Amino acid sequence: MTDRLKLVTWNINSVRLRMPIVEHLIDEIAPDVICLQETKCPDANFPENAFRKAGYEHMAINGQKGYHGVATLSRRPLTNTEKRDFCNVGDSRHVAVDVPFNGSSLRLHNFYVPAGGDEPNREVNPKFGHKLDFMSEMHDWLQGEETDRPAVLVGDLNVAPYEHDVWSHKQLLKVVSHTPVETELFESVREKGGWLDAMRQFTPLEEKLYTWWSYRAKDWSKADKGRRLDHVWVSGPLAPHVKGTTVMREARGWEKPSDHAPVIAVFEA
Known part of the structure; x- marks a missing residue:
């Protein structure tokens, strides 16, 4: 019997x-698991009832008032919830759970990496230093025991690592999210843990691939000045089970949209 898991980040x-466009997403694609970032609300105010009504009885929420926040909602039971406080600053930027899959389970990490401010210099911009420190902690942790098992890491990682993950490689080399210091550290996190960039398994490196378009553009779709800030990484043991990834670009054009598009990943065993 085949086990098929559809996840969206x-x-x-x-x-x-x-919440109206989250419900629209559920109606459109009926995912088994939803990973949200930048939820911007404390746990007590999270719209649990709306998710339960939609069939998502199982929740792992790590929120705070007005900022950051991650949440994993599931039709399948969630166990072994972990919320890691990166850099010991009290931000709600991570939650991990075990999700039933293929007669066992997979470890699912949901991340919201700091954006890093505007100036790519930690001496004058502490937010940029925080981002680099956050990724350094990811590098030291997300390996060994964390990646020797079936695992998937998703979320807004706030780095566009490759040339065609941004609308202009040349123009964005000094712009936070695509600077060499960020992209090199980002890739070292992924490679050290043996993580596979699942999205680029299905879209060749020479093709443009974006998940974020600024609110500032008058016509975001026509301008198409995007970046790939949202990612799906899988561990070696899970890699054979990834059957596809899709960016739901059309969701960026829904009413009162996020500036990010959802990314869908499908796993089969």
Whole structure:
């Protein structure tokens, strides 16, 4: 008997404000698991009832008032919830759970990596230093025991690592999210843990691939000045089970949208 798991990751930019388009997403693709970032609400105010009504009885929420926040919602039971406080600053930027899959389970990490501010210099911009420190902690942790098992890491990782993950490699080399210091550290995190970039398994490196378009553009779709900030990584043991990834670009054009599009990943065993 085949086990098929459909997962979606989405920086929602306020879950309460955008619950209507989350419900639209559920109606459109009926995912088994939803990973949200930038939920922007404390756990007590999370719209649990709306998710339960939609069939998502199982939740792992790590939120805070007005900022950050991650949440994993599931039709399948969730166990072994872990919330890691990166850099010991009290931000809600990570939650991990075990999800039943293929007669056993997979470890699912849901991340919201700091954006890093505007100036790519930690001496004058502490936010950029925080981002690099956060990724360094990811590098030291997300290996060995964490990746020797079936595992998937998703979320808004706020780095566009490759040339065609941004609309202009040349123009964005000094722009936070695509600077060499970020992209090199990002790749070292992925490679050290033996993680596979699942999205680029299905879209060749020479093809443009974006998940985020700024609100500032008058016509975001026509301008198409995007970046790939949202990612799906899988561990070696899970890699054979990834059957596809898709960016739901059309969701960026829904009413009162997030500036990120959802990314879908499908696993089969």
